[in-house]
Amino acid sequence: MSQAFLGLGSNLGDKEAYLREAVGTFTDLQGVSGLYETDPIGGVEQDCYLNIVIELSTERKARELLEHAQDLEKKANRLRDIRWGPRTLDVDILWVENEEVTEPDLIVPHPRMKERAFVMVPLGELAPEFLIEWEDPGDGEVRRVKDW
Numbered sequence: 001m002s003q004a005f006l007g008l009g010s011n012l013g014d015k016e017a018y019l020r021e022a023v024g025t026f027t028d029l030q031g032v033s034g035l036y037e038t039d040p041i042g043g044v045e046q047d048c049y050l051n052i053v054i055e056l057s058t059e060r061k062a063r064e065l066l067e068h069a070q071d072l073e074k075k076a077n078r079l080r081d082i083r084w085g086p087r088t089l090d091v092d093i094l095w096v097e098n099e100e101v102t103e104p105d106l107i108v109p110h111p112r113m114k115e116r117a118f119v120m121v122p123l124g125e126l127a128p129e130f131l132i133e134w135e136d137p138g139d140g141e142v143r144r145v146k147d148w
Helices: 015-023 062-075 117-126
Strands: 002-010 029-032 035-038 049-058 090-096 101-103 106-108 142-146
Touching: 002 015, 002 062, 002 117, 015 049, 035 117, 049 117, 062 090, 062 106, 090 106, 090 117, 117 142
Parallel strands: none
Antiparallel strands: 002 049, 002 090, 029 049, 035 049, 035 142, 101 106
């Protein structure tokens, strides 16, 4: 079994319902961060996001996790029309124990996770060791809404 962390976000429709439905599909779930509201980044005008990080104890490799993530996004009718645009569901593979992947469609550990407070703050709830030597990039306010 390997430890893995995934970041999930939503800013369209019933955001919390999309997140809850996605989390419910992980039979290897070990933990869920609090629910955070964050301002969008990337320049496209859109609603705030709800973000969480989940922890898994899994036999799945990063590629299998990506396939599951893409299936979840498809079921949530995610559209990829605008880069950094609004989305019903976004699932990112952040880190998988003992795996480094550099492929066109998958990089693990996630190459920009330390640049995003909306990832690092909830990740730090589950695994404080990721916050060692991390500096908040100041990319927007991260507001804890509630416990999961």
